[in-house]
């Protein structure tokens with residue numbers, strides 16, 4: 171019953187990424203009709219407009235996976251008070267060539283975890299700005315600015331007990347948001 175394929179984009183390539191761990195644990199809180207898939211973005215070349223007519227295989231794969239999705243989930247760290255370059259690179263790739271923006275209309279959720287005090291707030295805000303331009307309806311509330319602290323995950327890698335009610339509420343709202351906006355995608 172996978173009626174809602176969801177493209178999950180993690181903004182970190184780090185092996186032990188907290189954000190990847192968060193994405194993996196978070197999607198377990200979703201319903202069975204949602205099929206979450208983490209997209210690979212680490213093998214994408216740096217975006218170069220000269221290649222629009224002859225995209226690399228990794229670029230074709232990314233665009234096909236985004237096009238096949240009915241929703242987007244961005245889980246990102248904050249790098250120097252913005253979104254990481256690898257994430258922006260992936261977004262740029264699937265937004266082109268001009269007029270063939272694969273992200274357009276796909277309902278999205280944005281969240282992230284960091285070791286810093288503001289828990290990716292500025293990265294998320296910059297990401298929201300980019301997504302607005304790309305015509306991506308992005309859920310506004312609840313916001314989720316998480317700290318990488320003891321107990322965020324349990325020993326099995328699931329969301330820890332203290333944070334789970336909040337993230338279950340986030341996921342429930344996200345599911346409703348996707349269903350509300352996915353009618354045309």
Ligand SMILES: Cc1cc2nc3c(=O)[nH]c(=O)nc-3n(C[C@H](O)[C@H](O)[C@H](O)COP(=O)(O)O)c2cc1C
Pocket residue numbers: 182183184186187188189190247248249250251252283284285286287288289290318
């Ligand atoms: C280049 C770089 C810039 C960073 N800038 C920020 C920042 O602006 N705000 C913040 O909270 N953490 C910042 N950090 C720390 C990250 O929160 C931390 O490395 C985190 O583990 C990254 O997420 P990940 O575990 O998913 O890779 C930065 C880390 C790196 C490598």
